Amino acid sequence: MKHTEDFKREAVRIALSSGLSRTRVATDLGIGQSTLAKWIVDYRPSELVSGPQADLARENERLRLENRMLREEKEILKTDLKIPLKKRLREPERKVYQP
Numbered sequence: 001m002k003h004t005e006d007f008k009r010e011a012v013r014i015a016l017s018s019g020l021s022r023t024r025v026a027t028d029l030g031i032g033q034s035t036l037a038k039w040i041v042d043y044r045p046s047e048l049v050s051g052p053q054a055d056l057a058r059e060n061e062r063l064r065l066e067n068r069m070l071r072e073e074k075e076i077l078k079t080d081l082k083i084p085l086k087k088r089l090r091e092p093e094r095k096v097y098q099p
Helices: 005-017 022-029 033-043 052-090
Strands: none
Touching (some): 005 022, 005 033, 005 052, 022 033
8 A cells, every 4th residue: 555645744743743652653553663664764854843842742642642542442332332232222121029
């Protein structure tokens, strides 16, 4: 699969500013670690943001990724719970007689 220049630059930006491991970034983006490493060499920004701005950018990217992962997990849970929930709604609750 051929990735666009924008995708490569964005992958490098995430890898350098997210605070996540490069292994994690590569996995999340669906690319190999060696591919990401090569892109970092090829597309590393010449002047990286420093100081408080870099910390904010890193935290912002981490939160974006976490938010995306939570949305995906929520969708998986909704799908997994849909069938048992429908079944429970159709079946009346059985009361157990206890003397």
